[in-house]
Amino acid sequence: MSAMRHLLDLCKRRGFLFQSAEIHGGLRGAYDYGPLGVELKRNLSQEWWNAMVYQRSNVVGIDTAIITPPAVLKTSGHVDQFTDEMVDSRLSKERFRPDKAPELKLIEPTAVTTSPVLPITAPDKITAKAWEHEIRTQFAKGALITRKGKEIQLQVERMEKNKIILKKDNNHPEAETNLQIPYHGYVDPNSNSPFLTESRPFNLMFKTYLDPIDPIDRVISTALTSERAGQDKATTRQEVDKTLYPSLTYLRPETAQGVFINYATVQRSHPHLKVPFGIAQIGKSFRNEIRLEHAIFRTPEFEQMELEYFVAPWEAGREFELWRQSRMDWWRYYARNPAKVRERAHAQDELAHYSSGCVDVEYLFPWGWGEVEGIANRGDFDLKKHSEATGIKLQYTDAALLQERQQREKSSGVKEVSKEDQDRERFIPHVVESSCGLNRAMLAFMLDAMEVVDDQGRVVELEGGETEDSKGNSAGKSKSSSSPLRTIMKLHPRLAPVKVAVLPLVSNNEDLMKVCQGISQSLRQELQVNVALESQSTTVGKRYYRMDEIGTPWCVTVDYETLQDQSVTIRDRDTGSQRRVRIDEVLDIVQDGLRLQPRRKQLL
Structure with a gap:
């Protein structure tokens, strides 16, 4: 499991981040922020x-x-100037900025290949087969090509300053005499494909129109008038822009x-x-x-x-x-x-x-x-x-x-x-x-805050990529071990979504719940912070782990001793240490931990 995939799974499961309009199929690049x-x-x-x-x-x-x-x-x-250069990949149809794209990667020659190999990686085997057909019939007729699973391999004769010279397949009936591919120093970031369009400017701003009447009607009318007058496409576009300009605005x-x-x-x-x-x-x-x-x-x-x-x-x-x-x-x-x-x-x-x-x-x-x-x-x-x-x-x-x-x-x-x-x-x-x-x-x-540990409390290093491993390992399992993992979100206390969780030892005890509600209300009123009352019917340990996962710095547990001596157990997220304190000390401990720099030493 990659670090990014692990975090996104946690965000969705615990209510940090959701795909926008997911029940309607979602919208690419749009996200909704959940309660946390x-x-x-x-x-x-x-x-x-x-x-x-x-x-x-x-x-x-x-x-x-x-x-x-x-x-x-x-x-x-x-x-006039807020533009990026844009390039399309002829195979994947993806668009990207050339200044952010990687350089071409070649596989160095071996005793078997004798020449460098240009690998193009497709998302799957079916797509690879379709891409191979496009390369053979459109982009590099007669090139020496092989395919292994979802990877298409092109034999490279040599690299020149602005071009790649491919090896010819002499058995191909339509082999071109000079198999040259233009190369400007970058390839498709996802596939390593050099089959690209020329770069062109792309304005980054969103246009909109402040008008009670649908502007499309005016666009159609202007375009038809221009067409009847025999005007070319560029002139028609100018006329349309002139018609729309009075109601044109931009999203900043x-x-x-x-x-x-x-x-x-x-x-x-x-x-x-x-x-x-x-x-x-x-x-x-x-x-x-x-x-x-x-x-x-x-x-x-x-x-x-x-x-x-x-x-x-x-x-x-x-x-x-x-x-x-x-x-x-x-x-x-x-x-x-x-x-x-x-x-x-x-x-x-x-x-x-x-x-x-x-x-x-x-x-x-x-x-x-x-x-x-x-x-x-x-x-x-x-x-x-x-x-x-x-x-x-x-x-x-x-x-x-x-x-x-x-x-x-x-x-x-x-x-x-x-x-x-x-x-x-x-x-x-x-x-x-x-x-x-x-x-x-x-x-x-x-x-930065996310730390993943195994059942012995040992830190587990996650991969740096953004996708699941080949076996589809999911959050909660280590790639190299079947032992369960848990996540601790060690956010700075001032950033944490929930500052304190108050937990009754038993959720169906009215006396314990009354004390919990009093502590929660006191913290909310005095510190103006988000406090969770964790009363689910499960063990205190599991509730601690849930709070660790969302970054809650302190958990306060109310038990039967509390009813006798007005003391509670307060637990620190980062160290896991616990100590017994009076109820009236909880406010001071939390307040001290939330101070701006210089931060005082924690009381736990």
């Missing part, structure tokens, strides 16, 4: 908000509209633009905010991704946690360095395995044209390092572009410096004309941005 998933996501976003807004005096929040007019995204460059591809277009409004309504200051936002964004992968890692609908931090131009470099360190500290604080979090600086050719620096925070997922947050020095590009498009000056005025200069001029009677001074009094702020994917963060922290 929504709590984890909420806690994670709250910890981000606390670090970015509540722990700072110069950051405020905002919540902007998802539906965005074209003018905003035209100004920001998204309409990022939350940042909502902050930039509200910069002046926020500054005007909160005059106490002095540069540097920030505007934070958590909200949904939408991107028409070419390739959806790794469950909630890459989906068309996702949530972003973003901060736009407005700084003086001469302070941008220093603030960028401070923020990159601050964000790395945040990630490593909540991670159980800080070594699985790293920072990767963008090379010069990766940077956006307006950016002078960018780093990604990456987590080591089962499939490799993946971005979970980006910190960028965006310069003044966004505010300047929106200012140019609207004619509204999106400047910052340092009132203190301006007043000081005016007083000096009044005293001396001489007008100061220093451009350097004027540039410091009024300027378009530069922006340091922190953009974190909430869904990706949730996936990273769950994988």
Whole structure:
């Protein structure tokens, strides 16, 4: 069982994550968050908000509209430039980004093959047979091909700079004299197939229309009129776009633009905010991704946690360095395995044209390092572009410096004309941005927290892939052992969906249940946290294990002794240790464990 498959099975079984519209066949790339998933996501976003807004005096929040007019995204460059290159596999029909695709893999020659072999892997034997027929009849007529199960093997004569030269099957009646396959440095990620279309741009934004009348009628009418006029396809498309433009809107591809277009409004309504200051936002964004992968890692609908931090131009470099360190500290604080979090600086050719620096925070997922947050020095590009498009000056005025200069001029009677001074009094702020994917963060922290142990408590290492092994091993069984496995989700207590579980030793005893309800209610009221009352008719040990599986840090067991001396047993998830405490100590223990850094030593 792979780590990813194990986690997804647990998520579905325990109510973290479900396939959206599953009873109707599901929707690829769409997920619903169950009772535990929504709590984890909420806690994670709250910890981000606390670090970015509540722990700072110069950051405020905002919540902007998802539906965005074209003018905003035209100004920001998204309409014209927010594209990825897209390639289709001629065999699998899958689409993918060439910059994310792997290089060709060849099997080195042996004494039997005498030349390199290009293996193409199909999902199954039936598909492999169909693909072999397509290759023989369409893509490489007369190539020397063999098939072994679901793997198709092509004999390679040699590799050249931009092409693969295949060996000819001299017994084939229609063998081509020159079997060349174009090769641009990448292949189909799933099959290793080099039979691909040419790359082409693909806009990532979702269009929609604000119109009480179905726009399709206007599309049909415009197209028919264009056809009768004998116009070509390109002209017809222009006419259709012109007809639809008045009602055209987009689902926002990022939350940042909502902050930039509200910069002046926020500054005007909160005059106490002095540069540097920030505007934070958590909200949904939408991107028409070419390739959806790794469950909630890459989906068309996702949530972003973003901060736009407005700084003086001469302070941008220093603030960028401070923020990159601050964000790395945040990630490593909540991670159980800080070594699985790293920072990767963008090379010069990766940077956006307006950016002078960018780093990604990456987590080591089962499939490799993946971005979970980006910190960028965006310069003044966004505010300047929106200012140019609207004619509204999106400047910052340092009132203190301006007043000081005016007083000096009044005293001396001489007008100061220093451009350097004027540039410091009024300027378009530069922006340091922190953009974190909430869904990706949730996936990273769950994988990081997940620990699988056998019945002796020994940690079991799961595979790094995302699929079941060839024998179809499922969650709860080790690939190398028949002994049952159990999962402990060692989430940071502040992230855990359920903070405390209160367990009566016997669920049908009214006196024990009354005490449990009192403890639960006290914790909920005093700490404002999610508390579970675990009253199922099963052993306390099994109930402990269920709570371990969803990441509950503390379990409190009420037994018959409790009725005599007002003491309970409290158990720590991570160590499994238990101790007897008074009922009135439970609140202090939990409260202490939920404190922000520096965290106190646990009382257990």
